[in-house]
């Protein structure tokens with residue numbers, strides 16, 4: 468069919484035409500915003516899930532909801548080795564400048580701008596451009612101690628008070644939260660804790676890999692009282708996954724046969740990204756004027772697999788060392804997981820302790836996570852299948 472009309476969205480963070488199966492998370496976010504705005508406290512959200520399940524899409528949807536509700540929202544994607552102080556200063560500046568034009572600033576806004584300036588001078592003195600648009604003196608004694616958690620707390624509280632003054636709220640929407648270091652996460656949690664104690668309309672909603680609850684808990688034991696950690700996963704095979712596949716086509720007057728739907732959903736196991744990739748390829752292959760059938764689904768299969776290998780799986784292996792890859796191969800050999808770390812070591816004929824650093828690096832790179840004590844699993848769905856088909860001679 469006409470590729471120009473293809474409705475599927477196999478791109479990172481791209482809003483799918485049918486955003487299904489996420490009603491609970493969307494409702495939770497709506498309640499969070501409403502409660503904070505009314506001066507109530509509420510646990511914030513950290514969305515967790517494997518690669519490609521739709522975390523970024525959900526955050527983007529949250530952003531749209533926040534804006535529609537009159538909130539100031541600022542988004543950021545965390546990458547490794549990104550300097551934390553300057554990044555927080557930039558985000559706070561964006562929030563502040565969106566809150567109101569300078570001619571409408573009241574006392575609280577000016578104070579927040581002064582504190583932001585102190586924070587900036589303390590943590591990113593070499594980055595001059597940030598202070599542009601902040602025509603105000605630094606606030607001595609606040610956000611200038613050099614202790615990240617104290618100073619970030621000053622900044623968040625000042626921002627929250629400024630938001631109250633302007634009758635709005637500030638939502639930070641942070642993607643890939645697992646890439647924060649423990650110190651950075653601790654500072655964020657502490658700062659947010661203070662704004663909750665003061666019932667200020669400021670919140671931080673995040674998304675990241677499934678190790679997030681553990682990382683947050685290690686950074687600060689009370690993290691679980693500040694955040695809910697909803698886990699999003701595959702779409703339900705009998706309902707939502709089918710809708711995600713069929714509705715975008717149906718909206719354009721194109722049907723799938725039930726057999727084709729069953730075949731595609733079984734292959735994708737309901738993973739949103741795989742559904743989009745399959746949908747996109749099969750649309751382009753399918754003949755015009757008849758329902759998309761099983762034969763086309765079979766024909767598309769090899770193309771889908773090649774596309775997934777190239778765009779989703781391969782780059783992740785490319786970032787590993789030989790030993791790390793051997794570790795992944797050993798896991799794949801045993802099965803989809805989660806695996807006991809002892810079993811992986813045994814499959815490699817080594818002792819668990821010897822492999823500890825390798826496993827830690829793979830977690831650090833975002834390829835593995837720890838679903839429970841002594842367990843290891845892939846963060847990438849169907850990764851075991853990819854490794855097996857790609858490294859056949861080494862795996863078998």
Ligand SMILES: Nc1ncnc2c1ncn2[C@@H]1O[C@H](COP(=O)(O)OP(=O)(O)OP(=O)(O)O)[C@@H](O)[C@H]1O
Nearest residue numbers: 478479480483487518519520521522523524739740
């Ligand atoms: N609820 C949904 N229904 C259908 N498709 C979806 C849904 N959520 C996300 N998708 C699709 O899935 C793909 C992955 O979405 P997204 O980039 O948000 O995942 P992610 O969890 O952020 O992945 P990563 O961990 O790799 O960043 C996109 O192609 C998107 O269009």
Ligand SMILES: [Mg+2]
Nearest residue numbers: 480522523642
């Ligand atoms: Mg993402």
